[in-house]
Amino acid sequence: MNHSLSWDTDDYNFDNNAILNLLIYFSKNYKSFVWDSSSSYFINKFLKSQQTDETANLFEDLYNENDSIALNTFIKLSQSDVKRVNELSAERERNFLSRANYSLPTFPFRFLSQLSQLTSYYKQNNIDFQGTKDLHIHIEKLSSELSFRERREYENYLIDYLALQDLIPLEYWSLIYEKRPELSESVSRILDIYYTKNWNKILNDENQLTLYLKKSLLYSKVGINGNLNYYLFKFTENGNEVIKLLDKIKSNDPDIILQIEKAKKICLEHFDYPIKTKKTFEGNFNSQQVDLKTESERLRLTAKDDFEREILKLFSKIGYSQIPEAFQVLENLNFNEKNYRNKYSLFERDFGFFMIKNWKDKTVRDEFLSVYKSHTEKELYRYYLDLAGIDYKNQNGNIDYDKVYEILKFNIVTPFTGSSELENEVGAVIKLLELDQKTALGYPDKLCNSAGMYICPPSDRAWEWRKYLKEKKLLKEEHSRIVSFNYGYYVDKVLMYRRMNEEQNQ
Incomplete structure (x- = not known):
């Protein structure tokens, strides 16, 4: 048995072991339950309810059918106590039958675990992650339905207009609004080009570089596909001069220390255009004249x-x-x-x-x-x-x-x-x-x-x-020479296929 009970036996939340556990529990304890006419249900006086804390109560609202309530609760939890959020997120993550409101990110509890750590870091370092009113106007516009031309022009405008400090709330709200695909697509291109254009500025500002390293790890731990996983690839072939800048960073944060060592290794990796020798396959071959x-x-x-x-x-x-x-x-x-x-x-x-x-x-x-x-x-x-x-x-x-x-x-x-x-x-x-x-x-x-x-x-x-x-x-x-996120995606995919082939050949 998995030591869990199920109080709902419909098709949506069906687990035979949990239901069997519930049946066994009642068969052994039914004598302890007596009817309470004032409440109109059976109670067990030997069971004492435990008082739940505010954070635990908030987690219950993630299941609210009202999208606004669920999302606002998610936002609040993303800024709540790291230890408690992590404990409750891990508990809910294990209960795969427990599904939160659909408007929340695909993996809400993984997101909360990393976001709470990120916002805690921001608060400790007096970093604004909420963003200005203007930035929220930009986010809403990027989330809306735009023609290709309108979207591309607006993305290019933001690449030139935004300041480095605007990227933090832009990333934060893109994670909160993960269910907005148009936003995610536009933000990805904006960040990719912006970081490339401003890379030297980031490298020569210890606070910005430290922040970039911190984000790179927490984003990669969210556990979802996307360009948020490829921040460290920007260090590809940066060389010894950038390694010296990384060595100047003084931090006791284990996340940052870990990422410094990873980034230093990537600085020494050689970039080459990742071109495959095989140019035809099932999905791409020369056209034919067909009747x-x-x-x-x-x-x-x-x-x-x-x-x-x-x-x-x-x-x-x-x-x-x-x-x-x-x-x-x-x-x-x-x-x-x-x-x-x-x-x-x-x-x-x-x-x-x-x-x-x-x-x-x-x-x-x-x-x-x-x-x-x-x-x-x-x-x-x-x-x-x-x-x-x-x-x-x-x-x-x-x-x-x-x-x-x-x-x-x-x-x-x-x-x-x-x-x-x-x-x-x-x-x-x-x-x-x-x-x-x-x-x-x-x-x-x-x-x-x-x-x-x-x-x-x-x-x-x-x-x-x-x-x-x-x-x-x-x-x-x-x-x-700074690579695009697409390079990270491509290298990651090539390595994945290589590992799969090696496993198959073993």
């Missing part, structure tokens, strides 16, 4: 188990020249809306048409086809990059390779908390580079053959194109 009408009809008659999946696999094979035909055939194919499959998803994922979201709208499709037919392939990608407000050109209207290098570095974004790589405009920029330089660097002619895959970002190509631009001396400016 879409005939094959679709054949699948309609033969693919009885999963017609929609087979259709997506079929259409994922086509190349750029068959796009009009694909629209025509898909028009007459019905997908079950309950299966959440979008028959037009390949146009965004396989070709990099990032700006267009509502492909199900015939007006949108007709407008795209009009642009497609009146533009060359190169012109089409330029058209949509311009429409999105992407700054990729020089004053003469030609591709600015320095601007493109920065796009490739920072704009495939993993959210601050989350695991999906967002391709954004990077796929379209890569296609433009391929057409401009008349090479795909050995990769297939399409960005992806998605076939309904969850994600299919062109990360490998982005790394290789950055290396290409540098080696071909197409860059005119000096670019920061």
